[in-house]
Amino acid sequence: MIERVFMGWERPLIETAAAWIAQRFRTDDTGRGIDFQQTLVVVPGRRFGRELTAEIVGIGEKTDSWVSPGRVTTPGELCGVLVDSGTPMAPGLLRAMAWGEALRGLPVQLFEHVLRRRPDDASAAEWMRLGRMIDGSVGELARELLTPDDVAVRAGDVQESGESSRWRSIDAARPTYEQLLASARMADGHLFRLATIRSGGALQTGGLREIVLVGVVELDQASRRAIDRCGLPVHSLVFAPEAEASAVDEFGCVSRAPRGHVSIDSSCVEFAEDVRDGAKRIVGRIAAWTQPAGELSARDVTVCAPTPALAIELGIAATRVEGLAFHDAAGEKLGGASVVKLLAMIAEFLREQTVEALAALVKRPEIERWIESAAGPEPGWINRIDQDAIFAPDVPAREYDQRDGKVAAAVLELCAGLVAAPATQGTGLSQRLDAVVGLLDTVFGAQELNDREAGAIRAIADVIEECRNGSEWIPNIEGWRAIELLLEGVADARQPDSSTRSEVEVLGWLEAAADRAPYLAVLGLNEGMIPVGRVEDALLPESVRRVLGMPTGESRAERDAFLLEGAIRSREKRGGVWFVCAKRDEDGGPLKPSRLLFRCDDAEALARVERAVSEIPEPARFNATARTQTPDAKAGAAAFPLAPLHELPPPAEVHVTAFREYVRSPYVFFLKRIAKLEELDEPSPEADQSRMGKVLHKVLQGFGPEQSRALKNEDEIASWAMEQLAQTVNTLPRQRSSAVRDAQIEVARRRLRMFARLQSEHADAGWIVHSTERMHTEPVFLETPEGRLGLRGQIDRIDVRGDEWLVLDYKTADKPMPPEKTHRNADAWIDLQLPLYIHILRQMEPTASNARAGYILLPRASAEGKIVRGEWDDAMIDDAIRRAKEIAAAMLRKEYPLGDDPYGSGAIARLCGVTLVEADSSDDQGASEGADSEGEDE
Amino acid sequence: MTPRDRQPAQANGAPVVPSVILASAGSGKTFELAARYVAAFERAGRSPDRILATTFTRKAAGEMQAKILARLIEASRGENEVAGLKGERAREAALSLARRIDRLRVQTLDSYFAEIGRVGAGELGLSPGWRTLDETEIEEVQEEAIDAVCRTLETGTMIAILDALNLGGLPMKPRAELIRRAKTLHGAFVDCGGDPSKWGAIRPEAADQLSEEELRGLLAAFEALPAVLTRGGEEHAVFESAREKAAACAKTQDWATFYTLKLVQAALSGARFSRADVPASMADILKRLAAHARARTLDDLAIASRAAGGLMTVFDAKLQETKQARNALTFDDMPRLMLSLGEEERGWIAFRMDGKVDHLLLDEFQDTSRVQYRVLEPVLEEIASTRDAGRSLFAVGDVKQSLYGWRGAVPELLEGLTTRLGLGEPETRASNWRSSQGVLDAVNVVFTSIGSNTRLDKFRSSAQRWQSIFAPHKAARDLDGFVRLEQVRLAKKGEERRVDLVIDRAVERVVEIAAENPEWSIAVISRTNAVIPPVIHRLKKRGILAAQERGHPLMDEPCVSAVISLLQLAEHPGDSASRYHVAKSALAGLLEMPSAMDDRVADRVSRELRERAAQSGIAGILAWVRQGLEGKISDRGRDRLEHMERLARAFDSGSQSRIPDFIRQVHDSAVVDESAGRVSVLNVHKAKGLEWDAVVLIDLDVAWDGKKAPVVVDRGEAGEGDPLAPVEVVSLWPPKEAQACDPRLASLVDRWTSRGIKEAISCLYVAMTRARRRLEMIIGNEEEQGKRLSAAEVLREAFSGVRTDSGKPGEASVLYSKAFHARAAPLAQRARPAGATTQAAALNFAAAAARTVVGLAPSKQGHRAAMHAGALLREPRAHESSRATGELWHAWFERVEWKEDRNATDDELLHDAARFGFGARDLREQMALFRGVMSGPLGGVLSKARYALRPGVPRVLREWALAWSDRGSEQGGAAGLVQGRIDRVVIGMDSGRPAWAEVLDFKTDRVTPDRVGALAEVYGPQIHAYRSAIGRALKLETAQINGVLLFVRPGVAHDVR
Structure with missing residues (x-):
């Protein structure tokens, strides 16, 4: 017989239930005490249970009584407490693994009814994911006293629903599943309870004498049957007044009959444009509640965020307000823990085993510390490996023989137990797990961990242990796949952390509804949040649940309506509830207002509909954001200046190619040539154009006077070039795809064949190579009023024909432009490389006064390959040198304005403000002149 | 109304x-x-x-x-x-x-x-x-799939594909080329049902191609033909030059060019060339060579298309595999x-x-x-x-x-x-509820005659088709309206940025409208995205904060840009440019970075940042930065950093952890500017479905024609009337030479181009119809446009000759200007309900205990549990059996009230053991050990006789659960609820009141007698906690309560003092 005790709504349930328990279990047997040690107390959640016990302890302290607390459990665990006595039950992860394995063993024709596409057989994680889904559904069925076979039979009554075959297949996998668990000396708790209850045997109540249900609004069939059968007296403390008796069933749980009215006060509901706006409104409401200051403490307020995304928004909104911080009671997702990220990185390294993956791994602080202690690398090693990885990402880690090769060796040794191929003996899951433990143990060593990290490692250790129980089922697995399995195991786990005095708790809906804080702010009074909405489940969707009589979205809505009523009514006299209903979610998708909002009288409901669809009066704004922008913008500009300079001496010497940079953007010239800054790109799986250009240049450098004299015929030249190329490519770093590498080499071959043709024609025209890679031995200067500036330049090739001199530069880009286009725009010089080469040549070779310059274009299209000169006469070349001197003078004056066309691929672009739409050069630049990054016409 | x-x-x-x-x-x-x-x-x-x-x-x-x-x-x-x-x-x-x-x-x-x-x-x-992939991930997945393709393909195959795809030669970066191709071709592959046989199916007749021998013979004959003479009997220079060109093309196998040569076309059509007849012998040879050229040109295109189809087949398979590995899909x-x-x-x-x-x-x-x-x-x-x-x-x-x-x-x-x-x-x-008749008149002017707009002569049928679905629009309500089309003089090339002048004029117009109509919503609508940032920037300079429909790039704020450099520095300590950026910003103070040029400082900072990222995620770094920058960044900057932090929180909790992945995400992110007002700047695609009181159209000079598609798709005759007809042929975009070779290809290109023109007309229609009351269209001047087909040209033509209100003096650039006056008074603006919440920037909570009730275990009190990774990792395994053993022994001891009482039977002990999963052999060992302990000295501690000399009657409580509170630390530490289950408490009851007590706790550690003392140190705080709790419960002084640890394996009882 169940006694329903109505606790009313005058006070929070925790207080009234604690008082009831304290009263009922008062004893003077051994001094004054509250003794309910032999009572099973069923509460809505663990957190509620802790608070209830704390409240009873508080009563004990006030009445000078000791407290011997009862066994506290939740509705989800209740059946297990009453039924499971004496049998070891498999934890969830092991069940998921076992289901995965059982399904893997199903014949194809049966498996296809479960999932049309078979997961990758090598991926234990994917099978576990599938197993987790099946386990969840089978467990849920069992709680409603149903088996897969029952579903198959009942679904068969629903014409052409397709469920029968699916559940028959699942049922076919069940014996294997149970055998697998039995082999680990365990059983499935849900199925065990189902069988026990169905068998009608007596239940062991393990010394329990009573059961008290506190605010339990929902109970599955298995728990109900277990309660009935255990024969213990049951008291259900219902969070409602007696007038609500019809709203609950004999267990005190919410009945499925629709609740017509929910006492939401319209004046306590705000509509927000989106959840971000909603979070600000919640913060504003808390601010309003705390006026006048000092009357409320943080623990007097609770915020409800039905989804994790809302909790994030609240956290960010709180940063706007001094003195406010939120504590998300759900804790942190374990996926974000450092050790989990480390494992993911190790898995990536194991999968790829390239220098790129090595560089990523050693940059994890845990690995970095370990290497420094274990391998003793030279200072700056991280930077070196990083740069090597950018240059040659695909070199296998075991072939990494650069200066820090011992780092790679150490990492490979560290991962040895995970690297071996799966076919090797002793590479089953068990061995892999041992290797993971060993690896983490080695990396972390005797290092003292803080609570957060220790918690994460403990959780990982638990997952490892759970996987270990099923490790015999997986006799062979690659190391990275084993880690993938572990990561799948922790995917949904969370790590709780404790709050401090000044933090406001953020709770999920069910916990918030039962919370005791006098002020409750609810963000997300929306469909799909409160109430939870339709069940979109791949195995047990709403329609199937209805056929099976299982809880549905509809029944959950009634539960939520009941909880909402209690949450509101219990705060009527001692605090308040504030609701925010958002129109859009965090991604901008439309949200619907909660249907519970319209469970009121008709006029009010219509008024609410109107508010819900009308414009939001004004966006919620903080005083801070309402401030004018201008002064702040200037402050921001000072803190993050555009094109900041650094005091450095002017250049004594520059390369001839630097002039182009200066013309384009003197500031970029400063960064690259004066400050000598380097921006690093991410590694690319293929060699970039400049690297392939260097390969070609290296080959072509070899075509000097001797070759020029000896090799005239196109085929001979080509043959020589191919031989040179073959030698050069051996020095190229390895690429992940040999096809890409080989295709790039083929490109080089074709360009060299093109060269052979051009060279042959050039030779036919009487030209011979005078020198290659020529550098001036005596310094060459540009004289300016500010002093002289040295020139540096290495000329690719100098040809002669009689008394004619020709400076040539190889151009190997896919679509190189002729000298005229690269050097001049309209009437202005934009590059001075070739004229300056001529200038240098004239200094070196007094007879070269008539020298001209051009490019050997070796482009992608064979027909476009040619030798093309810059069509400049002496006057133009003199003009170019004059311009070069002007620029040199500006360089010596240290004039580094941003210029017309600042550029860069990373930080240089950012320093120039290329990424800033609103960069205002005139205001921000200060000393730098002529900047104009606005209005880029892309 | x-x-x-x-x-x-x-x-x-x-x-x-x-x-x-x-x-x-x-x-x-x-x-x-x-x-x-x-x-x-x-x-x-x-x-x-x-x-x-x-x-x-x-x-x-x-x-x-x-x-x-x-x-x-x-x-x-x-x-x-x-x-x-x-x-x-x-x-x-x-x-x-x-x-x-x-x-x-x-x-x-x-x-x-x-x-x-x-x-x-x-x-x-x-x-x-x-789950579904976001835009950034889609790109990653495509690249991964191409990498998988590259690993799958043999070098020869890859080169063959690239050769076929790139008639202009092999690219220096083949992977990049394949990615580009994959992105542009995959849609067509899906459209044809993934059937590679549909690709490149327009093929020449094999018979048209000449053998090498035939070709050599024909070429020799062609070159041997006598020269064509002018009427004056001299060699026809133009003719001969053309002949040489044809021969050169044939020799270099440049068949595509060969086929389109005028001489060849003249031979094919029988027309004269350069006022001379093509000699019959030459025409015969040219016709045969042209047939060969046609076949080769089409064959090249077919080969390229087939290569593309083959590539797509492999790519599609790899793409699906890659998505499967991520367990993700695209929409x-x-x-x-x-x-x-x-x-x-x-x-x-x-x-x-x-x-x-x-x-x-x-x-x-x-x-x-x-x-x-x-x-x-x-x-x-x-x-x-x-x-x-x-x-x-x-x-x-x-x-x-x-x-x-x-x-x-x-x-x-x-x-x-x-x-x-x-x-x-x-x-x-067709009744229009949105716009003033004035606006609709302008719309009608343009589109009722779009089919005869002379600028669209080349696309007459498309324009006429468009016009056929347009009915003149009629306003359904009275609204004042104003429309203006004006042209600004575009600068000459190289003089100034051409688009700037249009933008400046647009900004002027927005400023005017906003001043005249403070309540109006205003939009500047462009065709492309490129002009949006400068418009927004210039509006801001004029004091107008404008919104971008999908938000502004997150990167457009200096502090975000600097924070990206900071993250880059964490990832790449050698990125000296990032280091410099950070050191020259307000971040330098936060990072204690005195020098911009010091490598060692950079290494240290980089390492500290990586440590911080490992400890608290990228979000942790960003929160720390945001707090550290308080007072140094603008509100807008702060908004941006908050948004970045929001992204980081989601990123941190996901599977990725690498900083470059996050940076990439930030680069791709946009954020809605909360401070933006009633002016929007957006492209026409985003504007669809929206409306504003005033609309300013810019970017109207963007060319409508000359665009190429990656592929053309032919649905055959059935496709003429049925858009769902299956694809018959997919071909790479045919170059004009190939189009000349096959009318089908030309027709596919025409169809594609026509469709593009129709879509361009639609864009203009959508843009113009967004305006309720005022429409401003700003175009460049005619001379500078080079007569390329564009919306500007179409508008210029449409409004030429249309009656217009006289422009103001000096506004000669106004091509059309018309005001429309409604009969009824304009609608009153809807009153905005009041009641916005302005929120405080600071809160002041009263002091209180922390909210969370933390469960604290007495067994963990006093000493921290193992906090080293190795211990923690081995803890579950090490304790698995000992935990079960411990629980088993506790269950057995719980049976014992006094040693002197009846001993538990084997059956009872076995029953207790059932739930712990012991094997039979283990269990026998444990039972023997238990019996031994009970019969040994430790058993004596459980004896009633032990308390014979103490006052009162001893009473035993077994597994006594107690709960009490721990207040937590003053510094805000968690309040604690302490709960413990005491193995055994013996209470001496004297005159119905507790007079003394003894706490006994069983320990099943595998410990030798000489180590008991050390272990007792560890367990001491637990026993003290119990004594304290029992003292409070029974109103006893702690000194009246003994504490005893019973180490069952060595059989030692240890008093805890």
Whole structure:
């Protein structure tokens, strides 16, 4: 017989239930005490249970009584407490693994009814994911006293629903599943309870004498049957007044009959444009509640965020307000823990085993510390490996023989137990797990961990242990796949952390509804949040649940309506509830207002509909954001200046190619040539154009006077070039795809064949190579009023024909432009490389006064390959040198304005403000002149 | 008449029959859809789950949802009527819908398909927990798939593919080229059903090609032909030059050029060349060579197309594998998967969706793609064919507003929908509820004559076709209006940025309008995205904060840019440019970075940042930075950093952890500027579906023609009338030489180009029809445009000769200007309800204990548990058996009240042991050990005799649970609820009151007698905690309570002092 005790709504349930328990279990047997040690107390959640016990302890302290607390459990665990006595039950992860394995063993024709596409057989994680889904559904069925076979039979009554075959297949996998668990000396708790209850045997109540249900609004069939059968007296403390008796069933749980009215006060509901706006409104409401200051403490307020995304928004909104911080009671997702990220990185390294993956791994602080202690690398090693990885990402880690090769060796040794191929003996899951433990143990060593990290490692250790129980089922697995399995195991786990005095708790809906804080702010009074909405489940969707009589979205809505009523009514006299209903979610998708909002009288409901669809009066704004922008913008500009300079001496010497940079953007010239800054790109799986250009240049450098004299015929030249190329490519770093590498080499071959043709024609025209890679031995200067500036330049090739001199530069880009286009725009010089080469040549070779310059274009299209000169006469070349001197003078004056066309691929672009739409050069630049990054016409 | 009064024809009370409506811009489409929804709602017995309404964007779905409810509310007040409902009936309907709002299904097709994916995962072959990829991830997945392709392909095959694809030679970066190709070709591959045999199927006849020998012979004969002479008997220089060119082309195998040479074309057509006849002998040779050239040109294209199809086959397979490995899909995958379902499976999914759709309302139907249509087709046909009164179909759209061809939209599906479904003629809506007649007059000027606009002569049929679906627009309400078309002088090349002047003028206009009409909403609409940032920037300079429809790039704030450099420095300590950026910003102080040039400092900072990222994630770094920058960044900067932090929190909790991945995400992110006002700047695609009081059109000089597609698709003759006809041929975009070789290719190109022109006209139409009252169009001057076809040219032509109000003196650049004066007074602005919450920037909470009640275990008190990784990792395993053993021994000891009492039987001990999973042998060992302990000295501690000399009567409590509170630390530490279960307490009861007590705790550690003392140190705090709790409970001094640790394995009892 169940006694329903109505606790009313005058006070929070925790207080009234604690008082009831304290009263009922008062004893003077051994001094004054509250003794309910032999009572099973069923509460809505663990957190509620802790608070209830704390409240009873508080009563004990006030009445000078000791407290011997009862066994506290939740509705989800209740059946297990009453039924499971004496049998070891498999934890969830092991069940998921076992289901995965059982399904893997199903014949194809049966498996296809479960999932049309078979997961990758090598991926234990994917099978576990599938197993987790099946386990969840089978467990849920069992709680409603149903088996897969029952579903198959009942679904068969629903014409052409397709469920029968699916559940028959699942049922076919069940014996294997149970055998697998039995082999680990365990059983499935849900199925065990189902069988026990169905068998009608007596239940062991393990010394329990009573059961008290506190605010339990929902109970599955298995728990109900277990309660009935255990024969213990049951008291259900219902969070409602007696007038609500019809709203609950004999267990005190919410009945499925629709609740017509929910006492939401319209004046306590705000509509927000989106959840971000909603979070600000919640913060504003808390601010309003705390006026006048000092009357409320943080623990007097609770915020409800039905989804994790809302909790994030609240956290960010709180940063706007001094003195406010939120504590998300759900804790942190374990996926974000450092050790989990480390494992993911190790898995990536194991999968790829390239220098790129090595560089990523050693940059994890845990690995970095370990290497420094274990391998003793030279200072700056991280930077070196990083740069090597950018240059040659695909070199296998075991072939990494650069200066820090011992780092790679150490990492490979560290991962040895995970690297071996799966076919090797002793590479089953068990061995892999041992290797993971060993690896983490080695990396972390005797290092003292803080609570957060220790918690994460403990959780990982638990997952490892759970996987270990099923490790015999997986006799062979690659190391990275084993880690993938572990990561799948922790995917949904969370790590709780404790709050401090000044933090406001953020709770999920069910916990918030039962919370005791006098002020409750609810963000997300929306469909799909409160109430939870339709069940979109791949195995047990709403329609199937209805056929099976299982809880549905509809029944959950009634539960939520009941909880909402209690949450509101219990705060009527001692605090308040504030609701925010958002129109859009965090991604901008439309949200619907909660249907519970319209469970009121008709006029009010219509008024609410109107508010819900009308414009939001004004966006919620903080005083801070309402401030004018201008002064702040200037402050921001000072803190993050555009094109900041650094005091450095002017250049004594520059390369001839630097002039182009200066013309384009003197500031970029400063960064690259004066400050000598380097921006690093991410590694690319293929060699970039400049690297392939260097390969070609290296080959072509070899075509000097001797070759020029000896090799005239196109085929001979080509043959020589191919031989040179073959030698050069051996020095190229390895690429992940040999096809890409080989295709790039083929490109080089074709360009060299093109060269052979051009060279042959050039030779036919009487030209011979005078020198290659020529550098001036005596310094060459540009004289300016500010002093002289040295020139540096290495000329690719100098040809002669009689008394004619020709400076040539190889151009190997896919679509190189002729000298005229690269050097001049309209009437202005934009590059001075070739004229300056001529200038240098004239200094070196007094007879070269008539020298001209051009490019050997070796482009992608064979027909476009040619030798093309810059069509400049002496006057133009003199003009170019004059311009070069002007620029040199500006360089010596240290004039580094941003210029017309600042550029860069990373930080240089950012320093120039290329990424800033609103960069205002005139205001921000200060000393730098002529900047104009606005209005880029892309 | 007010907007509330407006009623599109037949909407109210209309029978709910299958119907298609072609609704022009501003004709109240959403308004009518809402009415149709209400009608369907009534017909469906007010059961919203029987109705599915879809639209193209999530925003539009939200608006439609609101509009349905708003119309019912209006009708319930009796102000209006909706679907025949007014007053009480409308009120009932509104309440009914609101109270079942969970079942209201107004959504995008993508979200509807995703819902199907969730409940039909098994049938669709989707692994549990699948998700959709975001834009950044889609690119990553494509690149991964290409990398997999590169690993799969043999070098020779890859080079052959690249050679075939790149008639201009092999690129230096083959991987990059393959990625580019894959991104542009994959859509066509999906469109042809993944059938590579469709690629490149336009092939020349094999017989046309000459053998090498034939070719050599013909060439020799060609060159040996006598020279063509002029009438004067001299060698015809032009002719001979052409002949040499032809010979050169033939020798270098440049057949594409050969075929298009004028001499060759003259020979083929029999025409004269350069006023001379082509000699018959030469013509014969040229014809044969031309046939060969044609065959070779087409063959090259076919080979390239086949290579592309082959590449796509491998790429598609790898793409699916890559997505599968990530357990993720794109939105486009879902309908493709659904098409693979059999009828039976579709039926199962319908059941799982929990409700058959009886009423289907499809908005923006012109944007439906083929694959989406095919998925919907069975339901459409079913509803249309049954003509069941309980079912309805309503499709609405406007072919004139079809802008999404590049994304797969097929407007022809809307045009042919009624025929396809056997319905009557589609209805049209041309009354305009949005704009002033002044604006509509300008629209009518342009589009009623678009078919004869001389600028569109080359595309006459496309323009005429467009015009044929346009009916002059008529305003349905009186509004003042003003329209102006003006041209600004564009600078000469190299003088100044050409677009700037148009932008400057647009900004001027916005400033003017905003000053004159402070309540108006204003939009600047462009064709491309490139001009949006400068417009926003210049508006800001003039004091107007403008919004970008999808938000501004997150990177457009200096502090964000510097923080990216900071993250880059963490990832790459050698990135000296990033280091410099950080060191020159306010971040330097935060990082204690005194020098911008010091490598060692950079190494240290980089390392510290990586440590911080490992400890608290990237979000942790960002939160720390944000706090450290308080007072140094603008509010806008702070907004940006907050948004970045929001992204980081999601990123940190996901599977990725590498900083470069996060940086990439930031680069791709946009954020809505909360401080932006009533001026929007956006492109025409984003503007669709929206309206403003005033609209300024810019970027009208963008060329309409000359664009190439990656591929052309031929659906054969059937495709002429049926957009769903299967693909017959997919060809890479044919160069003009190939087009000259085959009229089919030329026709495919024409078709594609025509479609592009139609879409361009639609863009202009959509842009112009966004304005309610004022439309400003700003174009460049004619001379500088080089007469390229563009919206500017079309407008210039359309308005030439149209009567215009006289421009003000000095405004010679105004080509059209007209004001329209409404008869009625303008509508009053809707009063904005007050009540915004302005929020405090600081809170002051009263001091209180921390909120969370933390459970504290006495067994953990006093000493921290092992906090080293090795210990923690081995803890579960090490303790697994000892924990079970411990629990077993506790259960056995619990049976013992006094040693002197009856001993437990073996059966009882075995019963206790059942739940701990011991093997028989282990259990026997444990039982023997237990019996030994009980009979040894330790057993004596459990003896009643032990307390014989103490006052009072000893009483035993076993497994006594106690709870007490721990106040926590003053510094805000957690309050603790301490709960413990004390193994055994013996209480001496004297005169009914406790006089003394002894706490006994069993320990099953494997410990030797000499180590007991050390271990007792560890357990000491636990026993003290128990003593303290018992002292409080029994009102005893701690000194009156003994504590004893019973180490059962060595059989030692240790008193705890």
